[in-house]
Amino acid sequence: MRVLHTSDWHLGQNFMGKSRVDEHQAFLSKLLHIINEKQIDVLLVSGDIFDTGTPPNYALELYYNFLKELSNIKTLLATIMTAGNHDSISTLKAPKQLLEVLNVHVITTGDADENNIIPIYKNEALASIVCAVPFLREGVIRASLGGETISQKEQLANSGIKAYYENCYTKALELKNNKQIPIIAMGHLTTVGSRSSQSERDIYIGGTIDIGGDYLASMFDYVALGHLHINQIVGNNQHVRYSGSPIPLSFSESKNTQKVNLVTFEENRMDIEELEIPLFRKLIVIKGDGETIKRELTQIEDKNCWIEVHIKDDNPMAANAEIREFASKSELTLLALKIDKSEKQLKSNELQVMSLDELSVEQVFERRLELEELEDKEFEKELLLNFKQVVSKVQSL
Numbered sequence: 202m203r204v205l206h207t208s209d210w211h212l213g214q215n216f217m218g219k220s221r222v223d224e225h226q227a228f229l230s231k232l233l234h235i236i237n238e239k240q241i242d243v244l245l246v247s248g249d250i251f252d253t254g255t256p257p258n259y260a261l262e263l264y265y266n267f268l269k270e271l272s273n274i275k276t277l278l279a280t281i282m283t284a285g286n287h288d289s290i291s292t293l294k295a296p297k298q299l300l301e302v303l304n305v306h307v308i309t310t311g312d313a314d315e316n317n318i319i320p321i322y323k324n325e326a327l328a329s330i331v332c333a334v335p336f337l338r339e340g341v342i343r344a345s346l347g348g349e350t351i352s353q354k355e356q357l358a359n360s361g362i363k364a365y366y367e368n369c370y371t372k373a374l375e376l377k378n379n380k381q382i383p384i385i386a387m388g389h390l391t392t393v394g395s396r397s398s399q400s401e402r403d404i405y406i407g408g409t410i411d412i413g414g415d416y417l418a419s420m421f422d423y424v425a426l427g428h429l430h431i432n433q434i435v436g437n438n439q440h441v442r443y444s445g446s447p448i449p450l451s452f453s454e455s456k457n458t459q460k461v462n463l464v465t466f467e468e469n470r471m472d473i474e475e476l477e478i479p480l481f482r483k484l485i486v487i488k489g490d491g492e493t494i495k496r497e498l499t500q501i502e503d504k505n506c507w508i509e510v511h512i513k514d515d516n517p518m519a520a521n522a523e524i525r526e527f528a529s530k531s532e533l534t535l536l537a538l539k540i541d542k543s544e545k546q547l548k549s550n551e552l553q554v555m556s557l558d559e560l561s562v563e564q565v566f567e568r569r570l571e572l573e574e575l576e577d578k579e580f581e582k583e584l585l586l587n588f589k590q591v592v593s594k595v596q597s598l
């Protein structure tokens with residue numbers, strides 16, 4: 202029994218105005234290759250299939266074309282996909298019944314209507330059971346518990362998630378009926394002892410939900426997690442793992458190695474292998490003064506890469522202009538240019554140069570308003586208030 206575990210594809214991600222379609226295409230081709238070559242029985246995708254609730258059409262096309270290709274692989278018994286916090290329930294759910302025909306199970310909410318305890322049959326014998334747990338939204342968690350107090354909300358969410366997993370495990374045990382087969386769980390959440398990166402949004406506002414790797418480890422034979430983008434083992438539990446995302450999703454992830462996990466169950470043995478996914482495009486972060494950055498830019502031969510620079514220079518305006526000009530001449534793609542204050546500036550605090558992506562929409566307006574040097578402070582307040590109202594109207598469209 203060979204299981205391939207991946208997650209956090211974020212298809213359709215808009216990366217500072219750039220599309221990731223080529224990178225995703227390269228990854229999905231590689232994935233098909235691995236499934237064929239390693240004769241995978243079950244493919245697990247633990248959430249965040251798409252980057253947003255309304256994925257662009259090219260992302261849907263990628264997804265469906267990939268599923269079509271999967272259906273041509275006769276050795277593959279089943280594909281199980283769960284919704285992550287980025288996914289829209291309705292987008293994933295719409296083709297659910299059609300996909301079942303292709304042995305693709307899509308689990309979106311994990312509520313009572315969805316049968317998320319999935320038996321896998323190989324040569325007509327029960328070979329494994331997968332508890333396909335998606336990102337658990339509040340309603341589903343609350344349904345597995347009674348009562349609620351605001352101060353204990355976080356604790357309740359924790360016990361709600363625990364209760365949910367216990368429930369799944371009990372159902373799986375019944376189905377297992379004392380056979381010697383592995384029970385696998387999927388999940389989309391943070392767990393104790395795991396590392397995170399900048400591009401993962403907190404699951405719940407105001408705190409960290411943490412049901413702990415040890416807890417999951419005590420029940421299941423393998424836990425295929427998603428949500429954190431770095432491939433990792435949770436604490437000391439070799440069989441509780443994050444696959445990580447197959448492409449770096451932010452510049453903060455540029456130093457990660459992208460992987461998928463291959464889990465092999467044989468007799469009573471389990472073997473886990475991390476398979477590296479080659480980078481289609483490199484993300485590069487360069488920090489330093491104008492001269493240092495220019496020097497490092499000269500050394501970049503791969504014109505396909507995307508670059509973020511952090512300028513720490515006594516004359517950031519000049520450095521900024523020089524670096525931009527240099528990058529465009531050398532046909533390098535500079536996606537973000539940030540200005541860090543140099544020691545000298547921190548002392549004198551004279552000129553403050555900031556890049557737009559460090560400021561909120563309101564801050565930009567406030568800065569602009571300052572330039573007007575208005576005498577009438579009430580009028581200024583009124584302008585700001587009107588502006589905020591317009592912004593919130595635009596954002597709610």
Ligand SMILES: [Mn+2]
Nearest residue numbers: 209249401428
């Ligand atoms: Mn994610």
